Amino acid sequence: MRKRRLAILISGRGSNMEAIARETQPGGMLADCAEVAVVAANRAEAVGLRVAAEMGLPTVCVPSRGRGREEFERELLAELERFSPDWIVLAGFMRVLSPLFVARHRNRIVNIHPADAREYQGAHGYEWAWERGLAATWITVHYVDEGVDTGEIIALRRVDLAGAASLDEVRARGLRIEHGFFCQVLRPLCLGRGGL
Numbered sequence: 324m325r326k327r328r329l330a331i332l333i334s335g336r337g338s339n340m341e342a343i344a345r346e347t348q349p350g351g352m353l354a355d356c357a358e359v360a361v362v363a364a365n366r367a368e369a370v371g372l373r374v375a376a377e378m379g380l381p382t383v384c385v386p387s388r389g390r391g392r393e394e395f396e397r398e399l400l401a402e403l404e405r406f407s408p409d410w411i412v413l414a415g416f417m418r419v420l421s422p423l424f425v426a427r428h429r430n431r432i433v434n435i436h437p438a439d440a441r442e443y444q445g446a447h448g449y450e451w452a453w454e455r456g457l458a459a460t461w462i463t464v465h466y467v468d469e470g471v472d473t474g475e476i477i478a479l480r481r482v483d484l485a486g487a488a489s490l491d492e493v494r495a496r497g498l499r500i501e502h503g504f505f506c507q508v509l510r511p512l513c514l515g516r517g518g519l
């Protein structure tokens with residue numbers, strides 16, 4: 324089977340990108356079904372870009388600051404095209420994609436959202452859980468549509484927050500789960516099975 328080509332889009336730290344990339348290496352969960360075609364960022368300062376380059380992955384940066392969405396996305400689409408991605412994986416990518424972009428790759432864009440996307444959409448999902456003192460929160464992996472975290476849900480994973488003493492701890496517990504969970508969800512997608 325041909326390995327599915329992932330274009331991973333990031334804006335910052337890139338810990339999910341790194342986790343996915345590691346799992347595509349020999350012995351990893353995605354080793355037989357996926358490869359990282361490119362890591363793309365919309366900010367040159369994104370730490371994850373450096374991490375990706377150090378891992379030997381192709382990287383591109385298409386700056387979004389100070390540009391209209393259409394101009395930015397046209398360039399991003401053109402850059403991604405060069406790498407022929409099968410899946411576009413949003414991993415901490417902090418820009419909302421336009422209907423034009425979504426239409427071009429419909430049902431081939433997935434995002435990880437650090438909350439239950441049916442209850443909370445947008446940035447700061449861990450802050451939301453922490454401020455409410457939730458005993459547990461959820462991570463959502465979903466297809467990307469024209470809205471913000473509104474696309475069809477592929478899978479949800481629970482994060483136990485009992486006894487979490489700070490927002491940092493909530494984040495750390497969540498991220499630990501995100502890394503494995505995202506790869507577990509990507510595997511059947513890359514194998515062409517959809518869902519978990």
Ligand code: GRF
Pocket residue numbers: 333334335336337338339340371414415416435436437498501
């Ligand atoms: C993660 O919490 C992810 O769920 C959210 O943004 C954060 C990105 O973290 N969409 P990282 O850049 O993968 O470390």
